[in-house]
Amino acid sequence: MNDILNYINKQDEKSEFLNLNSQNKLIIFGSILSSIFVVITAWFVIDNTQKTILDSYHNFGSMLAKTLSIESSSLLSDLPTAQGLKKLKEHTEQIINNSEDIAYVVYRDQLGNIIYSSKQNNPAFENTEAKPNIEVSQPLTLKTLYAKQVIGSIQVGLSGYTMNIVGKATRNLMLIIFTIAWILSIAAVLINTLLITRQIKLLSEGVRKISTGEFGYKITSKDLWGDIKHLFESFNTMSSKLRTYEDKNIDQLTYERNKMEAVLMSIANGVVVCDNSDQIILVNNAALKMLDVKVKEIIKTKITEYYDTNGELCFKSKIRDFKDTPYEGNRAGNLECQIEMNGKIIKTIISPIFTVHEEYIGYILILHDITKEAEIDKIKNTFISNVSHELRTPVTILRTYIDTLYNCEEKLDDKTKRDFLSIINHESDRLNNMVNDVLDFSKLDSPDIRLEKDLSNMGAIIEITVKSMKVLAEEKGVSFSIIIEPELPEVMVNPESIERVLKNLISNSIKYSHKNSRVKIRAEIDRSGEYLQVSIEDNGIGIPEEHLGKIFDRFYRIETKVHSVKGTGLGLHLVKIAIEKHHSGKVFVESKQNEGSTFGFKIPLKYVEAEENPSNPKEKENLSC
Numbered sequence: 001m002n003d004i005l006n007y008i009n010k011q012d013e014k015s016e017f018l019n020l021n022s023q024n025k026l027i028i029f030g031s032i033l034s035s036i037f038v039v040i041t042a043w044f045v046i047d048n049t050q051k052t053i054l055d056s057y058h059n060f061g062s063m064l065a066k067t068l069s070i071e072s073s074s075l076l077s078d079l080p081t082a083q084g085l086k087k088l089k090e091h092t093e094q095i096i097n098n099s100e101d102i103a104y105v106v107y108r109d110q111l112g113n114i115i116y117s118s119k120q121n122n123p124a125f126e127n128t129e130a131k132p133n134i135e136v137s138q139p140l141t142l143k144t145l146y147a148k149q150v151i152g153s154i155q156v157g158l159s160g161y162t163m164n165i166v167g168k169a170t171r172n173l174m175l176i177i178f179t180i181a182w183i184l185s186i187a188a189v190l191i192n193t194l195l196i197t198r199q200i201k202l203l204s205e206g207v208r209k210i211s212t213g214e215f216g217y218k219i220t221s222k223d224l225w226g227d228i229k230h231l232f233e234s235f236n237t238m239s240s241k242l243r244t245y246e247d248k249n250i251d252q253l254t255y256e257r258n259k260m261e262a263v264l265m266s267i268a269n270g271v272v273v274c275d276n277s278d279q280i281i282l283v284n285n286a287a288l289k290m291l292d293v294k295v296k297e298i299i300k301t302k303i304t305e306y307y308d309t310n311g312e313l314c315f316k317s318k319i320r321d322f323k324d325t326p327y328e329g330n331r332a333g334n335l336e337c338q339i340e341m342n343g344k345i346i347k348t349i350i351s352p353i354f355t356v357h358e359e360y361i362g363y364i365l366i367l368h369d370i371t372k373e374a375e376i377d378k379i380k381n382t383f384i385s386n387v388s389h390e391l392r393t394p395v396t397i398l399r400t401y402i403d404t405l406y407n408c409e410e411k412l413d414d415k416t417k418r419d420f421l422s423i424i425n426h427e428s429d430r431l432n433n434m435v436n437d438v439l440d441f442s443k444l445d446s447p448d449i450r451l452e453k454d455l456s457n458m459g460a461i462i463e464i465t466v467k468s469m470k471v472l473a474e475e476k477g478v479s480f481s482i483i484i485e486p487e488l489p490e491v492m493v494n495p496e497s498i499e500r501v502l503k504n505l506i507s508n509s510i511k512y513s514h515k516n517s518r519v520k521i522r523a524e525i526d527r528s529g530e531y532l533q534v535s536i537e538d539n540g541i542g543i544p545e546e547h548l549g550k551i552f553d554r555f556y557r558i559e560t561k562v563h564s565v566k567g568t569g570l571g572l573h574l575v576k577i578a579i580e581k582h583h584s585g586k587v588f589v590e591s592k593q594n595e596g597s598t599f600g601f602k603i604p605l606k607y608v609e610a611e612e613n614p615s616n617p618k619e620k621e622n623l624s625c
Helices: 002-018 022-078 081-098 161-211 226-266 285-291 316-324 371-411 414-444 458-468 470-476 495-511 545-550 571-583
Strands: 102-109 114-117 134-143 148-158 270-275 280-283 335-341 344-354 360-369 454-456 479-484 491-493 518-525 531-538 586-592 596-604
Touching: 022 081, 022 102, 022 134, 022 148, 022 161, 081 102, 081 114, 161 226, 270 285, 285 360, 316 335, 316 344, 344 371, 371 414, 454 458, 454 495, 458 470, 458 479, 458 491, 458 495, 458 518, 458 531, 470 479, 470 495, 491 495, 491 596, 495 518, 495 531, 495 571, 495 596, 545 586, 571 586, 571 596
Parallel strands: 479 518
Antiparallel strands: 102 114, 102 148, 134 148, 270 280, 270 360, 335 344, 344 360, 454 491, 518 531, 531 596, 586 596
16 A cells, blocks of 8 residues: 555656646756766765875875884984984884874884884774774885995884865865855756746747737847847748738738628628538628528527427527438538518528538528518419409309300390399499409509600690590489699600509599599699699598508408408509609509598609610500400
């Protein structure tokens, strides 16, 4: 267990060391290396110094022994033997007492026998500190007339006193010197490391700035020198070039992005771009309008989280089906679907997005608002159904009465025959009017049709139209009140087209007026003085206010619980096309339910070329009645 704990502690220490920054690591390594170098150098120098001191001390002992040898030889030669030995003993003891370095002296004869030894009867010698560290020997020589005669030897034991003092002083001095050297080396390591790491930090900070996109960042190099200065200058040059390159790229990217956004925003259809996780990353204005959201509300949200009119996730199942569709490379098929959102019918096309390497990265939704198209389709279907029904009714009546006349003519009296013929005539007119409505719609709505116009008297056109409508008015007991402003100027119109407009408006007034009521027809200059205004006023059933805005739309018919309007739903739309498109005029309506209605139109007094297609000026048409 202890081994495991020790291993864990070592690993912790190791991890702590690895977590140190570069500056601390350099300081630690530098300090260790400096310490090792100083210790090894100090040991080597002190060891050599001690050896030198020892050698010098040994030489000193040899010289001392030689001196004693000469002095002893002189004493032995000048004095008799007994007296010489005494004198030698005294002289030796005096030298030993005066010198801390001489531990003992031993004299021997030629045979090696001890003549005198200071060790004998010397209690101090028994002390360990008095024992010699070094022993040196020198021969005792006696000069004769002819040569030197060796008479014995002298052995000197050195205590090492002076050597120890000098060695200790030298060692202490060396320790002080090397301690100072170690401190200086550590200081040098610290200063060097701080300078180097400061430069590294500056360079690292510069690299970090560059990596975060702060191109153009420069490092101060005024206090630097040598290769480091060149390195920093090269870095600053690189940073400046990157900034220049970035500015060019940003300008180019900004231009391309603005161009792409301009193209995207100018697309009439809605465009929503999503990544592979269904998150919306790009959207144009048309899509924002269709989805009824703002940019901040939709970006980074998931397209699968949007609800349709019924409160259901409208895109989720469609996108799941799209993702489940197998594909090969970038040849995946598009998925089309239709959703209802915010009261709109939106046709959606989902297409995958691939990179140039055919890597799938997301998808794009094209949104097309087909609300109007759907309404038109619905109205067309209703129109076809209504026209079929309206045509079937007069045809059935005509067939019935004609068959009766054909098969039972002899059984019918003259009055019945006239009644049948009157009904046949009425239904024929009704059928003719419906057919004319359809034909006129086809002609007037065509962009290639231009109506021939002449200066015409509006009052005369009104009178002719009223005469043609008298029979219909008399059948319902409706009378006319015609008010035409005196001296009305002539206007540039197509008389047949204006007559058709008047017939539509007057017939509607008659149809929805009460019996024995009056229809007022007025022609005058409007308040602006720029238009000739014609109005048809009745006191019939009127029109609900919610229908007034759509009353001139094609195929539009009013269906209420009180009454159902029969017809194709084209009459008032034809009025609008004839006046606004072909005569540059205006149509208007005023009505209150159960109080009556006023329909009318305005024709400009100053001729203005109508908004007709001039691409084929030769193709002109007179509108038949």
